[in-house]
Amino acid sequence: MAGAALVSGGSRGLGLVLVERLLADGRSVATFSRRGSAALDQLTIRYGGRLQTAAVDAADPIAVRRFVEEVANHFNGIDVCVANAGQAVPGMLATATDEAIEAVLAVNLRGAIVLVREAVRQMLAHPREAAVGVEEPRDENRNRSIVVVSSAVATRGSPGLAVYAATKAGLEGFARSLARELGPRSIRVNAVAPGFFASDLSASLGDENRQRIIRRTALGRLATAADVVSTIEFLTSPQAASITGHVVAVDGGTG
Numbered sequence: 744m745a746g747a748a749l750v751s752g753g754s755r756g757l758g759l760v761l762v763e764r765l766l767a768d769g770r771s772v773a774t775f776s777r778r779g780s781a782a783l784d785q786l787t788i789r790y791g792g793r794l795q796t797a798a799v800d801a802a803d804p805i806a807v808r809r810f811v812e813e814v815a816n817h818f819n820g821i822d823v824c825v826a827n828a829g830q831a832v833p834g835m836l837a838t839a840t841d842e843a844i845e846a847v848l849a850v851n852l853r854g855a856i857v858l859v860r861e862a863v864r865q866m867l868a869h870p871r872e873a874a875v876g877v878e879e880p881r882d883e884n885r886n887r888s889i890v891v892v893s894s895a896v897a898t899r900g901s902p903g904l905a906v907y908a909a910t911k912a913g914l915e916g917f918a919r920s921l922a923r924e925l926g927p928r929s930i931r932v933n934a935v936a937p938g939f940f941a942s943d944l945s946a947s948l949g950d951e952n953r954q955r956i957i958r959r960t961a962l963g964r965l966a967t968a969a970d971v972v973s974t975i976e977f978l979t980s981p982q983a984a985s986i987t988g989h990v991v992a993v994d995g996g997t998g
Contacts, residue, residue: 746820746869746887747771748979749811751801751858752828754780757892757937760968761825764976766790773814773821775799775807776828801828801854802846811861820869823979824862826855826891826914831907844906851910856917859889866930885929888979891918892971893936895994911936915990922988931987933978938994940966961996 748765752758753774759782765772766786773795774783787794795814799806815821829851832843866887896904897911915934922932939956957965971993977983978991 746822746866747773747795747814747818748823748825749814749821749858749862750774750825750827751855752776753796754778754783757940757968757971758825758827759783761827761972761975762786762794764972765823766794768976770823771795771818773797773810773818775801775810777801801858802849804854804857807854807858808861811858811865815865815869821862821865822885822887824859824889825975825979826858826889828854828858829892829907829910831904833903833907835903836905839906847906847910851907852913855891855914859891859917859921862889863925863930867928886979886981886984887930888983889918889921889925889930889932890975890978891915891932891934892975893918893934893990895936895938895992895997897936899997918990919988926987931978931983933983933987934990935971935974935978936990936992936994937971938966938992938997940968940971940993956997959997960994964995966993966995 748770750758750762750772753762754776758774759780762772762774763786771793775797777798777800779796779798783796787796795817797810799810801807830847832839832847891914893914894911896908897915900908918932918934925932957963974991974993978986
């Protein structure tokens with residue numbers, strides 16, 4: 744039986760849409776966030792034992808490690824990990840407090856790295872049909888995949904989001920290097936870099952900035968969470984079996 748899909752930040756926004764899509768695809772899913780949501784509660788009722796949730800702070804490495812271990816034991820392994828949890832504190836760098844900078848770094852960069860590390864440990868510790876004490880053989884047919892959620896601002900920049908952009912750029916370098924490291928174990932690693940899409944972050948831009956972004960987008964609209972989720976869904980599927988070490992932009996052709 745395939746292992747579960749693990750998604751951080753799955754109680755709302757992009758993470759919630761992704762959790763619902765993976766469940767609809769027939770996967771078992773585990774997700775955590777600092778606070779739950781009514782929508783996530785409804786999914787729990789609908790899908791029962793195929794969805795495991797917990798209140799975990801992505802910046803707490805001990806709590807993350809414990810949750811990942813519980814998920815791997817409950818679902819007999821983890822085959823997909825999506826590091827989606829993130830936060831931004833918009834504002835000019837000169838006025839940013841030490842606490843605000845540390846909070847963004849702790850969740851977006853260190854938290855994502857810790858989550859992926861723990862998921863990789865479980866991927867390597869739960870070989871398919873391996874006997875106790877036998878090293879896992881290379882298995883090209885097993886679809887194990889990691890996706891980190893970056894952002895278009897990692898490469899393009901945006902006023903007021905310098906620290907956020909730095910964390911996302913760090914994730915892209917992390918994904919590229921980890922893909923090299925895990926390729927021999929048939930574990931793929933990619934990043935998805937959404938442009939501004941309908942979310943709490945884009946809502947904070949104001950109508951004038953939103954319209955400016957839309958005008959320079961080839962498709963003439965902001966992407967939706969469903970657009971981004973479809974890309975993640977593809978990258979974690981067998982159809983993307985030869986795709987690793989890439990950053991895939993989902994931005995509607997923003998110049």
